[in-house]
Each structure stands twice: as C-alpha cells, then as structure tokens.
Amino acid sequence: MSNIIQIDNIGCLYTANEDGVQSYKNTTITIEDGLIRSIGEKNEDKSIDCNGKMVTAGFVDSHTHPVFFENRANEYSMRLSGLTYEEIARNGGGIISSVNGLRNASEDELIAKLEDRVDRFLQNGTTTIEAKSGYGLDTDSELKSLSVIDQVNQNHSIDIIPTFMGAHAIPIEYKNNPENYIDLICDEMIPEISKQGVALFNDVFCEEGYFNVDDTRRILNTGIEYGLKPRMHADEFVDSGAAELAGEIGAFSADHLMAISERGIESLVNNNVIGTLLPGTTFFLGKNTYAPARKLIDSGIDVALATDFNPGSSNIQSMPFIISLACLFMELTVEEAFKAATYNSAKSLGLENKVGSVELGMKADLIIWDLDSLIDIPYYISNHPIQKVIKNGKIVFGA
Ligand SMILES: [Zn+2]
Structure with a gap:
C-alpha cells in the first residue's frame, strides 16, 4: 500500500x-x-x-567538509588577535591540525560528531549535502572518513553525496617530497576508494602552496579513469589557472573563484562548468574579497551557493545565511540566490532531476x-x- x-x-x-x-x-x-x-x-x-x-524545496549544500573531530575555536581566537588564516596554517594550525584530530579519532566518535552536524543541517532546511573527506591524508584515514560518511548517509534521513578529497593538503610527513604524496593519491587511494565504491566525486585544492595545475590534472584524470567525477577548489587566494583547468577537464563544479581570471571565466562558460560560490568563507575570515558573482552570472555561468562548512574557515551550516551574504555582498537578486542554493547546487552534483x-x-x-x-x-x-x-x-x- x-x-x-x-x-x-x-x-x-x-x-x-x-x-x-x-x-x-x-x-x-x-x-x-x-x-x-x-x-x-x-x-x-x-x-x-x-x-x-x-x-x-529543501536546500542543497554542494560543498561541505563535515568530517572532522574537534572544532578550531582556538584558531578563531588567534585570528581575532590579528593573525591571518595563512599565518596560522604556517604555524601548524589550519587543515593540518584537523588531520591530527581525525587520524586519532575512532570511526564511532566521528560518526557521533557527523550525526550532530547533519541534524543541524536539517534544522536549517538543508536536505542534501555534499561531504568531502580530506582531513585524513593517508589511505586508512581517508577510507575511515568516507566510511563515516557512508554509515551516516545510510542511517540518517539527510542525503549525503560523498567526495574524496585526499588532495586537500600535503600532509606533514610528505613536506619534503610532496610528489610522493601525489603518487600515493593516484596509485593507492583512488584505486582503493573506487573499489570500495565509497565516493562519487574527486576534489582537489588547486592553489598556490597546495596542488598546482599539473598535479591537479593528474589527480582528477586518475579519478576519472576510476569512475570518480571531478570537481575543484579553484582560484580561492590567487589566480593559479585553476578555473581554466576546470573547463579543460570537464569538472562538474569549480568552487570559490575569488581570484578567477578572464580566461578562467571563458573556460567555465565554454565548458558549462558550474561556479560554486562560498561567501561564508570570505565572511567568516573577516575579509571583503567576495567572488565576482555578478560578472560570472552576466558572463553566462550557472552559479551555485554552498556553505563550505569546515572547522577553520567557515563554521556556517545555514544556507539562508549564505543567501543573505550572496544578496548583500555579491549583488545577487533573491531569485538568483534561491536558485543557486537549490536547483544549481543540485545540478553541480548531477542531481537536478532528483532534488x-x-x-x-x-x-x-x-x-x-x-x-x-x-x-x-x-x-x-x-x-x-x-x-x-x-x-x-x-x-x-x-x-
Ligand atoms: Zn572547501
């Protein structure tokens, strides 16, 4: 019945x-x-x-990093006393501090944390999230993160779309030979993740000091060979040619885009790549360098909105608040912002016929x-x- x-x-x-x-x-x-x-x-x-x-419709939050152990309120406090996010990262904070926490946490501890966080997404009207791994940065810890996402997805009413993001940062043990970490991602992590079927997307932090365009191309192409769809963190701090690559490789989405170049814009337009904008990060870091949203939309790019929820640079889970920021600081109309937070974000996950x-x-x-x-x-x-x-x-x- x-x-x-x-x-x-x-x-x-x-x-x-x-x-x-x-x-x-x-x-x-x-x-x-x-x-x-x-x-x-x-x-x-x-x-x-x-x-x-x-x-x-319920909101679709197409860019989150919700699998971590402890919050990073201590770094927030350091920022309030004048240090920049980049300075804190250079002093052992940032992504690397979350890596230590995640590696030492058990799967059950991480499941309990993630369940609390997805409850809050639902309370704010978000009914589908994309969730990235990327605080493990070794094969076992990346698999642990994706297994946590998979278990919460099965037992919780929210829908979670899993993304592998081993290429979130170079872990400390590979500081002097980062090329070996890229080998590990391509030769070990991606094949194993593909075999276990625990990720749909493959994401890379393509940025100066993280993964350059050639590394990113290699990691995303390896993912494609193994059935993982490409998406990218692109041109957040400087223009590194990341958006051009997103077009070249046919990424589902290029995210951040605060420093995107004219050629980057052209590449996204010509290859129908969605531009996912994350104004919560700019706001949370106390900056005023919002992505050039008007220019992107007027050039013909479909723009999506997401929270970028993570413990360091955007402790924000509310899509309504992101819509407020998009209207106030990126000059989106409320209709554009609403579409970006629902239909376009679903489209950036290939889900526009479902949610x-x-x-x-x-x-x-x-x-x-x-x-x-x-x-x-x-x-x-x-x-x-x-x-x-x-x-x-x-x-x-x-x-
Ligand atoms: Zn991100």
Whole structure:
C-alpha cells in the first residue's frame, strides 16, 4: 500500500528550475511514497497544514567538509588577535591540525560528531549535502572518513553525496617530497576508494602552496579513469589557472573563484562548468574579497551557493545565511540566490532531476516556512523561521 500525504494550505510555493524561479499561490502538494505526486490537486488524504505560509524545496549544500573531530575555536581566537588564516596554517594550525584530530579519532566518535552536524543541517532546511573527506591524508584515514560518511548517509534521513578529497593538503610527513604524496593519491587511494565504491566525486585544492595545475590534472584524470567525477577548489587566494583547468577537464563544479581570471571565466562558460560560490568563507575570515558573482552570472555561468562548512574557515551550516551574504555582498537578486542554493547546487552534483526543485516525480524534500515570500529568507538574516522540514516525504524537523 502506498503512503500518501498532502501538504495543504500553502500560501506560496517557490521552486527553481533551468528557467528561473516559479511561484504557485494557494496550492497543495501531494506526496506519495516520498516523491512529489501532484501539485495543485486536492484530495482526501491526511494532510499537513502550512497555515498559508511559504513552501520551498529543501536546500542543497554542494560543498561541505563535515568530517572532522574537534572544532578550531582556538584558531578563531588567534585570528581575532590579528593573525591571518595563512599565518596560522604556517604555524601548524589550519587543515593540518584537523588531520591530527581525525587520524586519532575512532570511526564511532566521528560518526557521533557527523550525526550532530547533519541534524543541524536539517534544522536549517538543508536536505542534501555534499561531504568531502580530506582531513585524513593517508589511505586508512581517508577510507575511515568516507566510511563515516557512508554509515551516516545510510542511517540518517539527510542525503549525503560523498567526495574524496585526499588532495586537500600535503600532509606533514610528505613536506619534503610532496610528489610522493601525489603518487600515493593516484596509485593507492583512488584505486582503493573506487573499489570500495565509497565516493562519487574527486576534489582537489588547486592553489598556490597546495596542488598546482599539473598535479591537479593528474589527480582528477586518475579519478576519472576510476569512475570518480571531478570537481575543484579553484582560484580561492590567487589566480593559479585553476578555473581554466576546470573547463579543460570537464569538472562538474569549480568552487570559490575569488581570484578567477578572464580566461578562467571563458573556460567555465565554454565548458558549462558550474561556479560554486562560498561567501561564508570570505565572511567568516573577516575579509571583503567576495567572488565576482555578478560578472560570472552576466558572463553566462550557472552559479551555485554552498556553505563550505569546515572547522577553520567557515563554521556556517545555514544556507539562508549564505543567501543573505550572496544578496548583500555579491549583488545577487533573491531569485538568483534561491536558485543557486537549490536547483544549481543540485545540478553541480548531477542531481537536478532528483532534488533541489519541487516537480513531479522528484524527492519530496520541502521546507514549510513561517514566512510569506522569498525576500523574507535573506531579510531574517540571523534566524530562520521554519515550521517544518520534510525529507523524502517525512517530517524530520518541527513535529
Ligand atoms: Zn572547501
């Protein structure tokens, strides 16, 4: 017997697709077995009353680093006393400090931490996240991270899309021979991860001092051979030619892009690479170097938004807050920001036919807001009046 629920008394439904944001006033959504069965048809099934408020698709957060042990509040405190993120990293902080924590933690400890974090994503209306490994930086610890993601994905209502990111930093033990670490990624990690089937994507931090364009090309091409789809951290601090490579290699997404060049923009446009913008990182680091979002959109690039949630440079899990930042500091319209946080972010994961929109046959991932219209989302900048979050047709927040 199929399970049918009706979402009734919706004041306005907003959903984005390739053509932009659509809205439907005074409507009803019928959910059957976790999928959207109809929009606008009333029937006699049991229903959830939205009290005339707004309903949207759940957010898709397409760039997160949620598998780590301890937070890095100590570094935040160092930054407040004047050190930069780069200086802290040079003094043994940054990614490397999270690596020690992750390597020493058990799988169960990491599962408990990740479960708490995904609960908070759901509370903020995010129903699908991409999650990267990348604080292990040795074969066992990268596999441990991906196994943690896999187990939480199976036992928790949120959907998690796993990304292998062994190329997040050069671990300390390879400081003097980084090329050997790249060999380890290509010759051992990627084949084993592919064999275990625990990652869909392969991501590289292509940046000065991390992985250069040639290293990145090799790592992503090896991933492609083993069935891992490419995505990239590109041109965050300086223009290193990363966005050009993202186009050349056919990456699903090039992320950050604060220092993208004209040629980088051309390469993304010509190869239909999504530009994922992470204004939370700029904000959290107290900088004002936001990505040139207007220029990217006006050049014809599909822009996605994500939190970049991680313990060092963006302790942010709220997509509504990211939408506020995008509107305030990157001059996106609220419709552009909403589409970027739902449909486009789903598209950057190859999931635009399953999540990120409210359309027939798609997953019933919905936010029932205590708000009336789209502009209320960025306007309520520091709180998110949400009545209920629905994932696969089930209420997962707000009984
Ligand atoms: Zn990142």
